[in-house]
Amino acid sequence: MTATGATGAGDLAYASAPGRWVLLATVLGSGMVFLDGTVVNVALRPIGSDLDAGLSALQWVVNGYTLALASLILLGGSLGDRFGRRRVFVVGTVWFAGASLLCGLAPDPSTLIAFRVLQGIGGALLTPGSLAILQTAFRHEDRARAIGAWSGLAGLASAAGPVLGGWLVGQLSWRWAFLINVPFALAVVLVSVRHVPESRDAEAAPHLDGIGAGLGALGLGATTYALIAWPDGGADALDVAAAVVGVAAMVAFVLRERTARFPMLPLGLFRSRTFSAANLATFAIYGGLGGVFLLLVLELQVVDGFSPLKAGSMLLPLTAVMLLVSARMGGVVNRIGPRWPMTVGSLVAGTGVVLMSRLPSGGASVPRVLLMVAVVGLGMSVLVAPLTASVLGSVEDRFAGVASGTNNAVSRAAGLLAVAALPALVGLTGDEYADPHALHPAYQHATLICAGLFAAGALVSLVGVPDVLRAHPVDAD
Structure with a gap:
């Protein structure tokens, strides 16, 4: 250095x-x-x-x-x-x-x-x-x-x-x-x-590893394009080609990282069951989080008539609760390990998302929305610290940077794909997002899908994350 x-x-x-x-x-x-x-x-x-x-x-x-x-x-x-x-x-x-x-x-x-x-x-x-x-x-x-x-x-x-x-x-x-x-x-x-x-x-x-970076960008970009373009007019040749290119580029990225002398992402990290499970849980949890809050803000503005300032303020409890609780979870992880905090936190956050799906059309009250967002924030507060500890504690110290970067990239990619796929899954297309009668039922279905993603994160955490992190993590070499 x-x-x-x-x-x-x-x-x-x-x-x-x-x-x-x-x-x-x-x-x-x-x-x-x-x-x-x-x-x-x-x-x-x-x-x-x-x-x-x-x-x-x-x-x-x-x-x-x-x-x-x-x-x-x-x-x-x-x-x-x-x-x-x-x-x-x-x-x-x-x-x-x-x-x-x-x-x-x-x-x-x-x-x-x-x-x-x-x-x-x-x-x-x-x-x-x-x-x-x-x-x-x-x-x-x-x-x-x-x-x-x-x-x-x-x-x-x-x-x-x-x-x-x-x-x-x-x-x-x-x-x-x-x-x-x-x-x-x-x-x-x-x-x-x-x-x-x-x-x-x-x-x-x-x-x-410029080739690896390029293949990763191509894979994510082509897949995202296919997911967003597909619902607008049905699948055409370009959409199908984009989907094929996206999948092929993802496969090529994995092959490249396996054979590259200096890989951007050492695949040996995934020999750790904890590292793999923590990142899979991250993908599910942050996919659900990214999807639900994008649609919640639109729901509050389009269906309930909230101003941008009022709709944005509804998200304050998420970060406020996380700031109050997250720092204290480090000691909890040291005492009981990461498995149960990640499992319980995911279920609590998912419960908050289920409550969000029950918002009445045009009748959302400020206290009710704030409470639901606070429940999601409480769940995230419980799971974030053990999730980070699982990722970093499952690899050798010299791989802490790439492990943290990998987890960051996974969370971003999850949000990316959720925002791309959710409207297609619930049949929301074109200008319908501006129509309260079209947006509200789509919002309800989408929030239930997001709640399912949180439940999947809880299951992965329960099955794949240990009670105690290993004293000798897996080496990526």
């Missing part, structure tokens, strides 16, 4: 002024990405009205970003290890800000989607760097405190996102959901350049 600057990597104290500057840079950078993820969902209905965008276009506004982020996040971490974590973090921040500016100026749905893909590339560059910078900048005894503070403070951005997004969209324009990123990015760059030490991994792979 090498470092440049006044303070070398690994020697910063948490309570020192240099340590606070590093924490500020990483919190602002990660918070910007978290904020964007929650703000844009609130802005979808106004975007559709202003740009005359149908449901498939709005799906791509969400998924174009998520696709690029999920496909390239592992590559972004590798670039930071090889070329410098601060450098790639700053480049990603500038890229994200530039793409956000372009999104805010987009004149039509197609242009907005293209710029959202660019925004996702920037997010894939800066997101892995946040934790890597903290891990390498702070001295060993202060890393847990720094990461805990980062988690809590960055989480506030998720909590503020729906409210800030609702206010910006309601008082100004949906375009400010993207333009707000520019001043945040400027602050991140200024602080990073002046106060964040540079670090690299001296043992990083000498070659990047």
Whole structure:
């Protein structure tokens, strides 16, 4: 590990002024990405009205970003290890800000989607760097405190996102959901350049797995295209071809990672039953979470007449409960292991989603919605810490970065595919998302599907996750 600057990597104290500057840079950078993820969902209905965008276009506004982020996040971490974590973090921040500016100026749905893909590339560059910078900048005894503070403070951005997004969209324009990123990015760059030490991994792979990244992006992109395009007019030759290409690219990605000398994703990690089960549970849980909250915000605005600000505010209990409960779950995992918290948490969150399916058409009350979202938040609070512990505790320490990145990519891909597939599964097409009579029954069916995904996550956790993590995790080599 090498470092440049006044303070070398690994020697910063948490309570020192240099340590606070590093924490500020990483919190602002990660918070910007978290904020964007929650703000844009609130802005979808106004975007559709202003740009005359149908449901498939709005799906791509969400998924174009998520696709690029999920496909390239592992590559972004590798670039930071090889070329410098601060450098790639700053480049990603500038890229994200530039793409956000372009999104805010987009004149039509197609242009907005293209710029959202660019925004996702920037997010894939800066997101892995946040934790890597903290891990390498702070001295060993202060890393847990720094990461805990980062988690809590960055989480506030998720909590503020729906409210800030609702206010910006309601008082100004949906375009400010993207333009707000520019001043945040400027602050991140200024602080990073002046106060964040540079670090690299001296043992990083000498070659990047560009082929693997390309196959992963092609597989996810083609599959997503097929899922979104299919319901609009039935399956045509292009849709079928996209589905075939998507599946073939996924298979080719696995084969590539098995044979590559320097794979982006070492498949040996999946020899660990715990690692495999935790990621499978992640896919089910985050698929359900991504699908239900996209449709809940639309339901509240289209069917119940909530303003963007009011609809966005309904999501506050999710993050508020997670901020209050999640940190305490670390001690619970140490005492009883990850299996039961993951199982029970998934079932509690799924129960909240079932309650959401019972919302009456046009009659949703604020206390009822807040309570249901809080139940989902309680379940997520119980399961997130043990899920993370299972992923990181199932591999050797030197693979912690790639294990964390893999789990992040799995959660993003799950949300991506859920947003693409759910409307097709419940028969919601074209402009029907703006029709209360069409949206409400589709919303009810979709929430029950999402509840089923949470139940599947609970089952996988019960069967595949151990009571106690092994003392000698599986080595990926």
